[in-house]
Amino acid sequence: MTGFTLRYTVLFFVVFCSHFVCGQISYSIPEEMAKGSIIGNIAQDLGLDLKRLKLGKARAFSGDVKEYIELNRENGLLLIKENIDRESLCGKITPCVILENPMELYRITVEITDINDNAPHFQRNEIIFEISELSVVGAKFMLENAVDLDVGVNGLLSYSLKPTDNFDLQFQSQTDGEKNMEIVLQKPLDRELQKQLSLTLTATDGGEPSLSGAVNICVSVLDVNDNAPVFEQKIYKTTITENAAKGSHVITVRASDKDEGSNGLISYYISKAIDLNNVFIVDPQSGKITLNGQIDYEKANYYQLNVHARDQGGLSDTCKVIIDITDVNDNQPVISILSRSNTISEDSKPGTIISMFNVNDPDSGTNGQVYCNINGNIPFAIISTSNDFFSVRTEQELDREREAEYNITVTCSDEGVPSLSSSASLRLQISDVNDNAPVFERNNYEAYVVENNTPGLSIFTVKASDVDSNQNARVSYILEDSTVNGVPVSSYVTVSADSGVINAVRSFDYEQLKDFHFRVKAQDGGSPPLSTNVTVKITIQDQNDNAPQVLYPVQTDGSLVAEIVPRSADVGYLVTKVVAVDVDSGQNAWLSYKLQKATDRALFEVGPQNGEIRTVRQVTDKDAVKQKLTVVVEDNGQPSRSAVVNINVAVADSFPEMLSEFTNFTHGKTYNDDLTFYLILALAAVSFLFITSVVVIISVKIYRWRQSRIFHHSNLPVIPYYPPGYTDTGVTGTLPHMYNYDMCMTTDSRKSDCKYSTLGGQKILIMDRSFTETIQHAKTENNFLEDPDSPELVRGSLLYNRNGYIFLNVGIGHLLQIYLQFCLSYSEGRCSTSLP
Known part of the structure; x- marks a missing residue:
């Protein structure tokens, strides 16, 4: 080549x-x-x-x-x-x-x-010719050309032959442009004079400096062989596939010699060349050329052989055999990755190049034409930048949350039959971009907490997730600013920034706060951060933490409530009604009433739902005047809470009788010494008489003074006014309205009798230390009506307190208030009365 x-x-x-x-x-x-x-x-x-x-x-x-x-x-x-x-x-x-x-x-x-680094050389060290002495002048003998691996000027060869007495060196041009070197007989040979001739053929290249190589030509003079072999064709052409097996027949060359005998016997041989490496061999007798090794189209797509035919007399002829190699698709495409990106951002635009690679298929024609594709339905495509260079680029927008990693398999196939292919894998990581806000597990949350909780109690946990990764998916929880009943929500609850746990800051009271709302924001750690809000409702659940409260009868420290039941009361007579409330809710506020203790359980009963105390039977003369009842008010909570109210009932037909017995409720067993009792009784009587006298005198004087002034300033006649008498039309009152009350008041065991009686009207007898304080107390604590025409609230209520004062509210339509203040002290001995 x-x-x-x-x-x-x-x-x-x-x-x-x-x-x-x-x-x-x-x-x-x-x-x-x-x-x-x-x-x-x-x-x-x-x-x-x-x-x-x-x-x-x-x-x-x-x-x-x-x-x-x-x-x-x-x-x-x-x-x-x-x-x-x-x-x-x-x-x-x-x-x-x-x-x-x-x-x-x-x-x-x-x-x-090229540089001239290779000298010309011949394939054989010696060339032997056997030439008949009858060879005519001008007979030609083919020589092998020298080989110089250099090219250009360095590969140009010139030949010289020494000596030139019998032979001259000539060149013969071939049809393919090459030249064959021959030695030409210049004068006849005479075997008897010279049996053998020795010639030196020198080949010199055109390099600077020039290099040369030489071969010795040995000429043996034979006797009488005047016809040289002649090939049937000067050029033979054939074709063989590159995957042909060793020993395959390539072609057969034939030459003929007109001589007879041994001079007509022809032997064939191939002129050796350095690049053939005995790939082809020829049968010396038949001229059959066979394959002796492996041939590869990608290394050489044709071979050119010089085949020689020589007879026994040394005459020879040469032909050229051209062997074309047919390509077979025996090479897979070779993929070489030139550049690649291992990571790409998910917000990369379509068309972003992630890899470049080269594909080489040494086959020819369609066997070497390569096309590439990507396996699988993934958002990538291959484009060809030139014949053998390709690039992989994105074809669609990427989403790391949908696919965080791609294993891209590129397959390149040739168009041979059968087609051969090879693959290369690219592993591409999709880097995250903060394009997703946190999402709560619910659209809104509702949590329940029982009142009276411990501050710092974990109430509930809100949870949000972010499909992004790393810092972009790190969720923090923030309590948004708002107010509950004018107070910042942060004073009620806190939210853990990392876990979303909602903790109570204070102890909740259902009676003050039933529920409240606030908003929690979930924010990721991206830049810029994204966030989502959710509403959380906290509902306070009631706990039975409040006992029932008795509104009526009013219970004060050291005070007793006395209800009067006439002996003529019928069965079912309403003695009084216990009124109680419970500030809890639900079943915790459901109240029931129960008579716990009674002086005579056969006389009274309590309504379990309404708290009304009524007589069970007819009151008789044998019944004790003093009746003490203990009523328990109980709620329906778990555990239940209760309140106890003590009610004193006096069974009497007259007020003095009742009062006498009432005094004994609290002091009946205080003093047992008769002497002391009589001393106190005498002192009380004297004091009461003195006070009564003073009050009567002062009242008469005031009355006369006011009458004189009215008469003096008015021309109208004086018409006296008499309070009307109201009739009790209800059946729930304790005392009839038309009763005339006799009331005696005592302090401790010292008795002082006083009788205050009016005809045809209702009375309220109030005894206290201060007129102003008592009136205010009567309005606020006992709900007196200031309107004279308004109906009564409660009738027959008698309150005896520790200071020795009696407050009696008899519930009248035309309100008459009488204030009487006693000072029953051993040391002071003062008594004052006032009548408003």
């Missing part, structure tokens, strides 16, 4: 989306340059910045397994990496300079020039 100039080609591509700009630069260097030798300055010749080479990770790439050229990123120089021998390579190699981020591809051609 003929030699030729070796060229490296470096592609120049600048990638902008799907558009490419191409350019080319060439260098020429001699072969056998030392390692590290400079080929050229890429940065200067292409106008590239050295920083661009560093940041773009520039490198040289070629299709060969062995890299002969490398790129220095620091200074932009293209250097010799491995020793280049043009004769061993003898082919085209395409290195590339690749830049990443963004990706660029440059094509550069490096021409390897």
Whole structure:
């Protein structure tokens, strides 16, 4: 095979989306340059910045397994990496300079020039000819050409033959342009004079300095063989597939010789060449050429053989056999990844290039035509930037939350039959962008907490999730500012920023706060952060933490309530009604009444639902005047709470009788000494008489004084006024309205009798230390009506307190208030009365 100039080609591509700009630069260097030798300055010749080479990770790439050229990123120089021998390579190699981020591809051609480092040489050390002495002048004898691996001027050969007494050197042009070298007989041979001749054939190349090689030609003079073999064809052509088995028949050449006998016997042989390596052999007798080794179309697509036919007399002829190799699809495409991105942001725009690769298929024709595709339904596509270069780019928008990683399998197949293919895998991570806000598990939350909770109690947990990753998915919980009943919500609850646990700041009271709302914000850690709000409702559940409260009868420290039941009362007579409330709710506020203790259980009963105390039977004279009842008011909570009210009932037909017995309720057992009792009784009587006298005198004087002034200022006659008498039409009262009450008051065991009687009207007898305090107390605590025409509230209520004062509210329509203040003290002995 003929030699030729070796060229490296470096592609120049600048990638902008799907558009490419191409350019080319060439260098020429001699072969056998030392390692590290400079080929050229890429940065200067292409106008590239050295920083661009560093940041773009520039490198040289070629299709060969062995890299002969490398790129220095620091200074932009293209250097010799491995020793280049043009004769061993003898082919085209395409290195590339690749830049990443963004990706660029440059094509550069490096021409390897030949140096005269190979001398011409012949395949055999000696050439032997047997020439008949009858050979005529002008007989030609074929010689083998010398081989020089150099090319160009270094490979141009000139031949010289010494001596030239009998033979001359000539060249014969062939139809394919090559020349055959022959020695031509110049004068007849005489075997008797010279049996053998020795010639020296020298081949010299055209290099500087020139190199030469020589071979010895030995000529044996034979006797009488004047016809040389002649081939039937000067050129034979045939075809064989590259995967043909060893021993396959290639072609048969034939030559004929007109001589007879041993001079007509022909033997065949192939002229040896360095690149054949005994791939083909010929049968010396038949001329059948067979395959003796493996042939590869990718290494050589044809072979040319020089076959010689020689007779026994040494005469020979030569023919050329051209063997064309038919390509077979026996090579898979080879994928070389030039550049790749391992990570890409999910907000990358469609068309972003993630990888560039080169595909090489050494087969020819359709067997070497390659197409590539991506396996699976993924948002990536392959585009071809040139014949052998491809890039993978995004085809759609990416979403890390839908797919966080892609295993991209690129399959490249040729168009041979059968088709061969190869694959390469790219693993691409999708980096997260904060494009998703946190999402709560519910649209709203409702939690329940029992009142009287411990501050710091964990009430509830809100939970939000973020489908982003890492910091973008880190959720923090924030309590939004708001107020509950004018108070910041932060004084009621707190929210843990990390866990979303809602804790109570204070102890809740159902009676003050039933429920409240607030909002919690879930915010991720992205930049900028995204957030979502949710409403949380906290409902306070009631707890039975309040005992029933008795509103009536009023219970004060040291005070007793006395109800009067006439002996003539019928069955079912309403003695009084216990009124109680419970500030709890639900079943915790359901009240029931029960008579716990009674002086005579057979006389009274309590309504379990309404608290009314009624007589069970007819009151008789045998019944005790003093009746003490204990009523328990109980709620329905778990556990239940209760309140106890003590009610004193006097069974009497007259007020003095009742009063006498009433006094004994509290002091009946205080003093048992008769002497002391009578002393106190005498003192009380004297004091009462004195006070009564003073009050009567003062009242008469005041009355006369007021009458005189009215008469003096008015011309109308004086018409006396008499209070009307009201009739009790109800059945729930304790005392009839038309009763005349006799009331006696005592302090301790010291008795002082006083009788105050009016006809035809209702009375309220009030005894206290201060007129103003007593009236106010009567209005607020006992609900007196200021309107004279309003109906009574409660009748027959008698209150005896520890200070020795009696407050009697008899509930009348026309309100008459009488204030009487006693000072029953041993030391002071004062008594004052006033009548408003």
